[in-house]
Amino acid sequence: MNELKLTGLTKYFGDFAAVRDVDLTVKPDEVLCLLGPSGCGKTTTLRMIAGLESATQGAVYFGDRDVTHLPARDRDVAMAFQFYALYPDLTVGQNLAYPLQAEAPTPAESADRLARIAEILQLTEVLDRYPHQLSEGEKQRVAVGRCVIRAPNAFLFDEPLSRLDAKLRDEMRGSIRKILATLDRPTVIVTHDQLEAMTMGDRIAVMRDGKVEQIGRPLDVFERPANIFVAGFIGTPQMNLLKGRCLAVNDTGLEVDLSGQMIRLPSGPFATLPQTGAEVTLGFRPRAAARAQDDAVSLQAARVFLSENMGAETLVHSDWNGQNLRVLAHGPGHPEGQVHDVQVDPADLTLFGADGIRITRKSDKEAA
Numbered sequence: 001m002n003e004l005k006l007t008g009l010t011k012y013f014g015d016f017a018a019v020r021d022v023d024l025t026v027k028p029d030e031v032l033c034l035l036g037p038s039g040c041g042k043t044t045t046l047r048m049i050a051g052l053e054s055a056t057q058g059a060v061y062f063g064d065r066d067v068t069h070l071p072a073r074d075r076d077v078a079m080a081f082q083f084y085a086l087y088p089d090l091t092v093g094q095n096l097a098y099p100l101q102a103e104a105p106t107p108a109e110s111a112d113r114l115a116r117i118a119e120i121l122q123l124t125e126v127l128d129r130y131p132h133q134l135s136e137g138e139k140q141r142v143a144v145g146r147c148v149i150r151a152p153n154a155f156l157f158d159e160p161l162s163r164l165d166a167k168l169r170d171e172m173r174g175s176i177r178k179i180l181a182t183l184d185r186p187t188v189i190v191t192h193d194q195l196e197a198m199t200m201g202d203r204i205a206v207m208r209d210g211k212v213e214q215i216g217r218p219l220d221v222f223e224r225p226a227n228i229f230v231a232g233f234i235g236t237p238q239m240n241l242l243k244g245r246c247l248a249v250n251d252t253g254l255e256v257d258l259s260g261q262m263i264r265l266p267s268g269p270f271a272t273l274p275q276t277g278a279e280v281t282l283g284f285r286p287r288a289a290a291r292a293q294d295d296a297v298s299l300q301a302a303r304v305f306l307s308e309n310m311g312a313e314t315l316v317h318s319d320w321n322g323q324n325l326r327v328l329a330h331g332p333g334h335p336e337g338q339v340h341d342v343q344v345d346p347a348d349l350t351l352f353g354a355d356g357i358r359i360t361r362k363s364d365k366e367a368a
Ligand code: ATP
Pocket: 013, 018, 036, 037, 038, 039, 040, 041, 042, 043, 044, 045, 192
C-alpha cells in the first residue's frame, strides 16, 4: 500500500495563511495525529488531503501519484467528521455496509467485513436498530465503522470522539486504536485533545498558526519537546517554564539567574551550551518535583496560592519570585499561604535557548 505525503502544503484564505509549508509523510500502516490549539490549521490540512479544500501551494501525494488537483470524489479517501450523519431510514447494519456499494465486494466478503467491524466496535447487538434508537456513543461508533469498512487510499478522522462524554471517550479511544491497527492504510486524525493524540497516534504532528512545530512519537514529543510552545502544549498539568539568564558557562557547569536566585546546572549532559549572558528558559514537569533526589536544584521559598485536590495527588500552584510554579504532590500537598522549597533533579530539567528552541542533550541520540 501507498504512503501519504504532503510537501510544502499551504493554504491562504485571502491574505491569511491558515496552513503554511507543511511537509509530512504518513506510512501505510501508520496513524498520525494532527494536534494543536483551535484555529491552528488542522482541519484545513485534513480537508486539503481529502480534496475538499484546494491547496494554494504545495502538493498531496498518494504514493507517487500527485493528487493535488484531483477532485475529492476521485481521491478515494474515507473521512469521518466530528458531526457524523447517519442515514435515518437505514439500520445500523445497512449504514455500516453502505460505503461498500462503491467497491461491490462479493456478498460473503461484505458480510464478513461487516461482522468484523461490528464486533470490534461492539455494535453486533444493535445491527438491526435504526439511528434514532441508538445512544450518542453508538452513533459515533457507527460513523467510525462506516468510515473504516472500506479499503481506501487513506483514512481521515476529524475529532472522531469530540461528541462523547469523558467515560465513553476513554472506552472509544481503545476500540478505535484497536481498529486502526488493522487498517494498513495511512491514517490521519485531527484532534485538539492531547490525550487522544498520545494514545491513538503512532506519531503526532503538533501545529501552531498553520505550521508544524514538531513531528515525533508521542513519548519523544513529551520528553523532548522541540521548543517552548510544544513543551507548554503537551502534558497535563502543564510544564513549568521559568525564565532566566545564563551568567556563566564553563566545562563543569552553567550558572543561571532565575528571578534573582542563582541555579547551578552540570553542563556535561548538554550537546551545545548557551552563551554567557543569553536568556534561557528552564522547564520541568510538575510531577518531577515529587521524585527529586539529594543533588537536586532547589527553588527556594515558593508561596502557595492555590491547592487543587486531584484525588491521590494535589496540584500545588505557587508564586516563586513572580513566576508561577506547578508541583504535583502526593497526598494533600501544602496549604495555601505556606512557603516551601521545590526540588528538581537536573536530569528532569529541559533547557531552552533565547530563540525558544530546546537545547539538545547528548543522550537524545540514544533515546531516539
Ligand atoms: P479547530 O480545532 O477549532 O477546528 P483547526 O486547527 O482545525 O481549528 P482550521 O479549521 O483549519 O483550524 O482553521 C484554521 C484557520 O483558518 C482559522 O483561523 C479559521 O478561522 C480559518 N479558516 C478556515 N476556513 C476558512 C475559510 N473558508 N475562510 C476563511 N478563513 C478560514
